[in-house]
Amino acid sequence: MHRLTYIFVLIIGLSLRAYGQDMDLQKAASLSQTRPDSALLLLRKLYIKAQEKANKPIEGQCLQQMGTICYNQGHYSQALDFYLHADKVFTQAGKPLSVAANMGDIGILYYYNKQLDRARSFYNKALSIYRQYHNVKGEAKILGNIGHLYEKQHRYDSAFYYQRKALEGYQRANFKQGAAKIYENLGSIYEDLARYDSAYVNFNRSLQLYREQNDQTGSIEVINNLGDILRKTGKYKESIVQSRRALQLATSLGNVYQQASSAKDLGKAFELMEQMDSAYHYAELSRKYSLDVYSKDGVKQTAFLQVLYDFNKKSDEIDRLNNIRKVNRIIAIAVTIVAVLLVILLMVLFSRQRLKLRDQQAIARQNAAEHEVMRLELKNQHLEEAALKQQLELRSKELSNHTLSLIKNNQFLEQLRASLQAMVKDERRDQKKQMQQLITQINENFSHEQHWREFTLAFEQVHQQFFESLRNRGLELTPADMRLIALIKMNLDSADIATLLGISTDSLRVSRYRLRKKLNISQGDSLSLFVQTL
Structure with missing residues (x-):
């Protein structure tokens, strides 16, 4: 009786734990629409817990969702890494339907990267698995995606064929939301073909199901x-x-992107009706919403990039700790072997004292044991040297990653500044002042002191006492000079140095000339070679 009660409680506990994990995954999926950085942090925690508990299905789902978040944020390379890792985990866990769903996501990624052949290859693999396991809903989803491929290639007969096959599948599975999407896809194809009556009918069916x-x-x-x-x-x-109905609904949901789209459509309609005041009003409203979208996307991207950088950094740290654990296990095994050998040696010596026989053999064994101890000590010394070398390589890698992060951040700001400058030239005068203020804020972000403090800390860990030795030379160097010298020390090219300092290449050339004068470098000597010798 007690045993049955224990088994029942155990089953209930496992069920509640699985339910809690599913709820966390659903929460992350919902959060990814508005806060992708927070969703990525939550998924990382779930992923680490799943790894610790060897829960391969949850581990794979976390990787797949992280891939989807990176894909939605435009980080296709990182997304593909997550998807491929998830594919490996799902395969190891024996979850073919999860493998198929993940392959479908990889196909979508290749589709939006205009690699249609590779997208079709992954769609075919997913479709084969779904058919093998008679999963009608999954099969219908892949058929709809294949229909998109043909629509992209303007092969409308094939696009209609696959979309209708997908619709049949969703109807058999009684999945109305999927059927609504297919009706929407069919409406879009009819619209491309200028068959507006058919397009209107399919859009209406889609709306009814939604x-x-x-x-x-x-x-x-x-x-x-x-x-x-x-x-x-x-x-x-x-x-x-x-x-107007779409605009009201988008406003109630706080969907700024759809607000911009609806306002733009209203502006077009009023323009065709020659009601120019209303057309101008909605065109301006659409532009305002679009600027809000770009602003929010910029903030989200910055936060997301920081989380992604931290995630990769912590992943490297986890790998390093795992390697340390492996080394510690090897050392523990070696110590155990030594202890066993010592016990054997003591037993042999005790036996020799009692029997007073085979003294020469006992001495030989003792010498062999001492040789083994010396060999293990030498091996431990080599392991310590390898660990120190690994630590130095890790610090160099962290410095490179930090520098790369600064370069990417400044490149992003440079692109955004250039875009805003172009908008300043084209926009009305009452808009220029606000956009010029944004450009000023971007210029201020180029020299963010917190980033430089973090860079200086990472640099000094790799090149110890470098800045101190410079100061001891008695040179009157400014903080800007010290930064320039550090970047030259890292063998960065002029374009990357200019990006990191937030200046033009011409300004960089002037800064290098002034630095040569302060360092008393002759005209024919290389500034880079001089810095490398410091």
């Missing part, structure tokens, strides 16, 4: 599409009604 599932986000886009069809067929007033 409403049945209370999917407001999906409904917004379909309502916008209905407005487009009405506008293209000259029904401007009906088009305005649909676009």
